[in-house]
Amino acid sequence: MKLFFHFSVIGFSNTYLIGNNDGGAAILVDPGHMDLELLKLIEDNNYYIKYVLLTHRHASHTKGLKTLSKIYDVEIFANSPHIHDFPVRIVSDDSHMNLAGFDISAFLIPGHSSDSMVYKISDALFTGDVLMAGRIGSTSTSLSRSLLLRSIREKILPFDENTIIFPGHGTPTTLGIEKIINTDLMPHRHGSKHVLTGNNPEFS
Amino acid sequence: MFDFIRCSHPGCNEFAVTKYTTCFQHAENPESLQQEAAAKLLEKGIVGSYCLTHGEFSNLDLSKSSLYACKFSHGTFQDIDFSDSYIQLCFFEFSTFINCTFHEVTSKYSVFAGSEFRECSFTGSDILHSNFSGITASHTVFDDSDLYYTNFSSSKLSHVSFKDCNLKKADFYLSERQEVSFKYSNFEEALFFREN
Numbered sequence: 001m002k003l004f005f006h007f008s009v010i011g012f013s014n015t016y017l018i019g020n021n022d023g024g025a026a027i028l029v030d031p032g033h034m035d036l037e038l039l040k041l042i043e044d045n046n047y048y049i050k051y052v053l054l055t056h057r058h059a060s061h062t063k064g065l066k067t068l069s070k071i072y073d074v075e076i077f078a079n080s081p082h083i084h085d086f087p088v089r090i091v092s093d094d095s096h097m098n099l100a101g102f103d104i105s106a107f108l109i110p111g112h113s114s115d116s117m118v119y120k121i122s123d124a125l126f127t128g129d130v131l132m133a134g135r136i137g138s139t140s141t142s143l144s145r146s147l148l149l150r151s152i153r154e155k156i157l158p159f160d161e162n163t164i165i166f167p168g169h170g171t172p173t174t175l176g177i178e179k180i181i182n183t184d185l186m187p188h189r190h191g192s193k194h195v196l197t198g199n200n201p202e203f204s
Numbered sequence: 205m206f207d208f209i210r211c212s213h214p215g216c217n218e219f220a221v222t223k224y225t226t227c228f229q230h231a232e233n234p235e236s237l238q239q240e241a242a243a244k245l246l247e248k249g250i251v252g253s254y255c256l257t258h259g260e261f262s263n264l265d266l267s268k269s270s271l272y273a274c275k276f277s278h279g280t281f282q283d284i285d286f287s288d289s290y291i292q293l294c295f296f297e298f299s300t301f302i303n304c305t306f307h308e309v310t311s312k313y314s315v316f317a318g319s320e321f322r323e324c325s326f327t328g329s330d331i332l333h334s335n336f337s338g339i340t341a342s343h344t345v346f347d348d349s350d351l352y353y354t355n356f357s358s359s360k361l362s363h364v365s366f367k368d369c370n371l372k373k374a375d376f377y378l379s380e381r382q383e384v385s386f387k388y389s390n391f392e393e394a395l396f397f398r399e400n
Contacts, residue, residue, distance in 0.1 A: 123219075134375065135398070162219060170333075171334055174315065177335070177337065201385075
């Protein structure tokens, strides 16, 4: 398995290219923006995009589909039936599939959005906006936050600590790190007490 | 890249050392594995998809190395010179770095979270999109570095200098800072608080 990381300054989102060691059909996770750099990454490594996995329908994770679909004949997998009017193969909770030779498990983790999916390929979790380094996804209500936390605890945290997390935004991490450092996953959160002022010697 | 396999020792979840069936801790001769790893790193070619966790390395000149998708988690690195190295998608979490030099390194999408840094220098480096959350750092210098989108949340920083750095989208949420300097850096573009 080869994995490539692509960062887009539009939406500040991460796109992941996953393929076999010798090129061929490949998977793209969350094409938030399709640019020349990503196209070069695909082509220089002898891949063509056959499958797209979407972690959720938000634009910063899906907007590149329009350009991508003009270049490659892609099959899109998501939990939401409506992604910019593209035909979508619906992925349900706790489902399994094999794409481009990779066994993929999919988990529905609602809270940030109702269609938030996490995909597990080998020892890697592609968590979209569900779980990121040091935080969980943003939510609009306390109920959504509770739902998100419960789903993460039930479906994500049981994986072993060496599981690598590739989030939709921010840096890679591991489950072992998040279990220790992620304050959102701890029962009592404390906000930063540091105040930025002109008199603070740190900043002057 | 990321063709890691699990250790064959019953009940062990660690990744096996590359080209071996067990992890470093369950290897028959861990000393030789460590020497093999050091020799591979000293070749200074491109090292890709290499795994050796819990290793101990000291007094090595690894300057101008290129590391891609490697895993050296829970390692100990003392008096190592990583200057001018390229580190991408590598995992060094929960490691200890003592008196290591990372002068003018490029680190992208790499993970150093939960590690301890003592008297280390990252001057003049591009440390982009890298994970330093939960680190403990003392007497460590990041001056003149680009730290775009790098995460220092929940870190404990003592006598750490971030002078003249690019801190755009750098995350210092819940960091504990004692004798830390952000002089001449764009700290206004870093994240110290979160809404919600």
